[in-house]
Amino acid sequence: EPEVTQTPSHQVTQMGQEVILRCVPISNHLYFYWYRQILGQKVEFLVSFYNNEISEKSEIFDDQFSVERPDGSNFTLKIRSTKLEDSAMYFCASSVKGLANTGELFFGEGSRLTVL
Amino acid sequence: DQQVKQNSPSLSVQEGRISILNCDYTNSMFDYFLWYKKYPAEGPTFLISISSIKDKNEDGRFTVFLNKSAKHLSLHIVPSQPGDSAVYFCAASVGGANNLFFGTGTRLTVIP
Numbered sequence: 001e002p003e004v005t006q007t008p009s010h011q012v013t014q015m016g017q018e019v020i021l022r023c024v025p026i027s028n029h030l031y032f033y034w035y036r037q038i039l040g041q042k043v044e045f046l047v048s049f050y051n052n053e054i055s056e057k058s059e060i061f062d063d064q065f066s067v068e069r070p071d072g073s074n075f076t077l078k079i080r081s082t083k084l085e086d087s088a089m090y091f092c093a094s095s096v097k098g099l100a101n102t103g104e105l106f107f108g109e110g111s112r113l114t115v116l
Numbered sequence: 117d118q119q120v121k122q123n124s125p126s127l128s129v130q131e132g133r134i135s136i137l138n139c140d141y142t143n144s145m146f147d148y149f150l151w152y153k154k155y156p157a158e159g160p161t162f163l164i165s166i167s168s169i170k171d172k173n174e175d176g177r178f179t180v181f182l183n184k185s186a187k188h189l190s191l192h193i194v195p196s197q198p199g200d201s202a203v204y205f206c207a208a209s210v211g212g213a214n215n216l217f218f219g220t221g222t223r224l225t226v227i228p
Contacts, residue, residue: 004159031214042120043160043205045215056214091159099209099216102148102167107159 002026004108006092012114016081021111023075023092032075033093033105034067036060043091049075050098082115089113119143120208122219130227135193137222139206142187146208150216151180151191154203163204164191196226 005024013019025032034046047057049067066078075094079086089110097103121140129135137151147168152160166173166180166189173180179192193200206219 033214035216035218042118042220043207043216043218045217048214050214058215093159098214099148100212100214102165104150104162104165105160105216106162107152109157109159 006108010112025094029094036088038088120219126223135196137191152205
């Protein structure tokens with residue numbers, strides 16, 4: 001069964017360092033997302049991406065964050081200068097249709113980011 | 117800003133009985149609701165959804181009920197099985213938007 005894969009599964013970094021989290025969405029999906037979950041809190045939307053551009057982003061997704069689809073398969077989330085509060089589990093997701101057309105999301109297993 | 121609320125952090129149910137997980141929302145613009153299940157060390161997995169034009173959607177052992185006037189939805193699992201033990205997230209979206217608003221989750225434990 002096709003699945004969304006994420007790497008790394010866990011990354012530890014020093015505050016102020018750049019981090020890139022990688023995702024390979026399901027191959028025929030057109031919409032891509034990043035969500036995050038701070039320990040003990042709810043899953044929060046960061047950004048959605050369609051047709052090689054950001055379609056929506058939340059207040060969390062500030063100038064320190066960027067997303068890219070560098071080739072036909074990878075979808076990356078970059079945090080330029082990590083802060084302690086960026087420590088969280090980051091989930092990549094993809095869908096065939098956007099939520100406006102009621103397509104459900106398929107999530108990866110997550111990348112745990114720990115900022116020291 | 118908790119637009120989607122799951123007030124019960126945990127629920128324990130005997131195997132074979134009904135599990136009822138509840139969710140409340142505050143944004144009347146939400147028109148699509150989903151339930152996701154999450155096992156430890158895995159991402160959320162889509163379970164069932166309902167559009168605001170319906171009040172019930174059933175898929176096997178899982179049924180979601182929507183009460184728009186009360187801004188409340190619930191997930192019924194009948195009969196509950198030990199493999200259903202997981203964290204269940206309620207989520208909602210506004211038509212035309214691509215983002216989901218999640219609740220904080222309810223940890224369901226089905227006791228054999």
